[in-house]
Amino acid sequence: MENPLPKSWSIHTRPEIIAKYEILERVGSGAYSDVYRARRLSDNLIIALKEVHDYQSAFREIEALQMLQNCPNIIVLHEYFWREDEDAVLVLEFLRTDLAAVIHEAKKTEGGIRLGEVKRWMLQILCGVDACHRNMIVHRDLKPGNLLVSDDGVLKLADFGQARILMEPGFVANNDNQQSFEQNAGYQENTSPTLDSVSEACSSPNLGFNNQVEEDISKEEYFRQLVELKAKRHATDESDKETNINDGDTSCLATGTISDIEDDPLKSSYSYEAEEGGDDRHGALTSCVGTRWFRAPELLYGSIDYGLEVDLWSLGCIFSELLTLEPLFPGISDIDQLGKIISVLGNLTEEVWPSCSKLPDYRTISFANIEKPTGLEACLPDRSPNEISLVKRLVCYDPANRATAMELLNDKYFNEEPFPLPISELHVPLTKHGHDEDSPGGLNDYNDMGSDSDFDEFGPVNVRTTGSGFSLQFS
Numbered sequence: 001m002e003n004p005l006p007k008s009w010s011i012h013t014r015p016e017i018i019a020k021y022e023i024l025e026r027v028g029s030g031a032y033s034d035v036y037r038a039r040r041l042s043d044n045l046i047i048a049l050k051e052v053h054d055y056q057s058a059f060r061e062i063e064a065l066q067m068l069q070n071c072p073n074i075i076v077l078h079e080y081f082w083r084e085d086e087d088a089v090l091v092l093e094f095l096r097t098d099l100a101a102v103i104h105e106a107k108k109t110e111g112g113i114r115l116g117e118v119k120r121w122m123l124q125i126l127c128g129v130d131a132c133h134r135n136m137i138v139h140r141d142l143k144p145g146n147l148l149v150s151d152d153g154v155l156k157l158a159d160f161g162q163a164r165i166l167m168e169p170g171f172v173a174n175n176d177n178q179q180s181f182e183q184n185a186g187y188q189e190n191t192s193p194t195l196d197s198v199s200e201a202c203s204s205p206n207l208g209f210n211n212q213v214e215e216d217i218s219k220e221e222y223f224r225q226l227v228e229l230k231a232k233r234h235a236t237d238e239s240d241k242e243t244n245i246n247d248g249d250t251s252c253l254a255t256g257t258i259s260d261i262e263d264d265p266l267k268s269s270y271s272y273e274a275e276e277g278g279d280d281r282h283g284a285l286t287s288c289v290g291t292r293w294f295r296a297p298e299l300l301y302g303s304i305d306y307g308l309e310v311d312l313w314s315l316g317c318i319f320s321e322l323l324t325l326e327p328l329f330p331g332i333s334d335i336d337q338l339g340k341i342i343s344v345l346g347n348l349t350e351e352v353w354p355s356c357s358k359l360p361d362y363r364t365i366s367f368a369n370i371e372k373p374t375g376l377e378a379c380l381p382d383r384s385p386n387e388i389s390l391v392k393r394l395v396c397y398d399p400a401n402r403a404t405a406m407e408l409l410n411d412k413y414f415n416e417e418p419f420p421l422p423i424s425e426l427h428v429p430l431t432k433h434g435h436d437e438d439s440p441g442g443l444n445d446y447n448d449m450g451s452d453s454d455f456d457e458f459g460p461v462n463v464r465t466t467g468s469g470f471s472l473q474f475s
């Protein structure tokens with residue numbers, strides 16, 4: 001069947017790429033990239049060529065993947081090409097399908113995903129997330145479609161285009177030989193070095209951990225080191241703001257992205273000033289990351305000072321979806337997303353989340369009082385108390401209360417019957433969600449979830465102007 005996707009030709013004309021790879025077909029495209037299946041001429045290995053059209057996204061993905069290459073649950077980056085004035089091309093291992101396809105396929109099967117399979121998928125995700133977090137890398141776009149799956153059932157975290165390293169590499173003890181990506185990779189020198197040429201510098205496990213140590217350290221030690229590193233990060237941020245990688249994105253208002261605002265029928269009713277959390281603040285993070293259904297409440301409320309915990313929220317949403325085969329919070333806009341979360345978890349107050357009132361958009365947007373939140377139990381009918389409790393430890397308002405990936409890896413849930421199935425017994429779909437003819441939504445199920453333009457969805461809304469701009473009250 002002819003590939004319905006329009007063709008981008010630039011990669012086909014790059015001599016340094018076609019000298020080494022035969023491009024077979026385009027397999028997908030995202031907000032910033034086109035991805036091709038290709039064959040490495042030297043040994044016939046099938047790989048993926050990811051042509052990234054955005055400088056920052058490519059930079060982030062390469063930098064994060066270089067730090068994570070020792071983890072079996074992170075996509076392998078074989079090499080990359082980067083020349084001035086041209087898109088970066090990442091050479092990645094090719095993984096045919098993803099967890100979205102696993103969930104989609106399970107919907108057609110009586111009984112859904114067997115519990116032993118759910119546990120094995122979760123353990124693999126947790127290993128990948130734990131590796132990221134040990135390296136202080138926040139992925140920021142965890143969702144089933146970004147969890148790629150090999151034919152033999154190995155799951156790998158992919159799409160690090162939104163990832164952010166929450167500290168500068170090189171300032172941790174035992175990491176002396178790790179210099180910055182720019183220095184090592186010849187990033188500014190118009191070269192396209194192979195990973196081999198930089199791997200020496202990046203191979204020493206980061207944060208001073210190595211695999212052996214990873215296995216041995218206790219949870220307390222893990223937290224102690226994380227806390228220490230966070231403190232160092234803050235100290236570094238203060239003393240050397242210039243060294244931070246700036247997000248360069250536009251912060252989104254809690255009620256929607258910038259494009260949402262453009263479409264907003266109420267636009268004339270309020271003023272929007274983007275200076276808070278704008279893109280020129282050194283080291284500030286943007287709240288406008290991640291796919292809405294998996295986006296943590298601190299992001300929806302415009303936080304620009306969040307941490308690794310945003311991934312833990314997404315993880316909870318993914319775990320819930322593996323259990324129920326339905327998205328936990330399928331918001332059709334950012335406001336609806338928050339509304340759905342609040343109707344389940346209850347009102348957002350200082351009691352449940354100390355200092356939540358300091359979130360940038362906390363006072364800008366408010367919801368009618370929820371007398372009786374439905375609770376996560378109602379979203380997880382027929383699930384065991386253990387499963388509900390695990391989801392609750394991730395999907396909770398206060399980021400400080402969210403369980404770490406390492407804590408969950410050690411949870412007894414994964415060590416009791418039914419035991420996690422071996423990887424070889426996982427059911428791996430033959431087709432990818434979105435390439436499956438039966439799928440009405442296809443890729444768009446996760447990638448295009450509508451905009452905020454239709455406020456009618458939420459019933460009456462009161463717009464008030466305030467000293468700082470405006471406030472929206474939804475009832």
Ligand SMILES: Nc1ncnc2c1ncn2[C@@H]1O[C@H](COP(=O)(O)OP(=O)(O)OP(=O)(O)O)[C@@H](O)[C@H]1O
Binds near residue numbers: 033035098145160
């Ligand atoms: N290594 C790979 N092997 C096979 N398919 C891949 C690989 N990497 C990405 N893809 C597919 O290519 C498409 C786009 O990839 P990806 O999500 O990484 O790009 P993106 O532009 O960062 O996307 P997004 O819009 O989700 O942020 C997806 O369908 C993905 O499954």
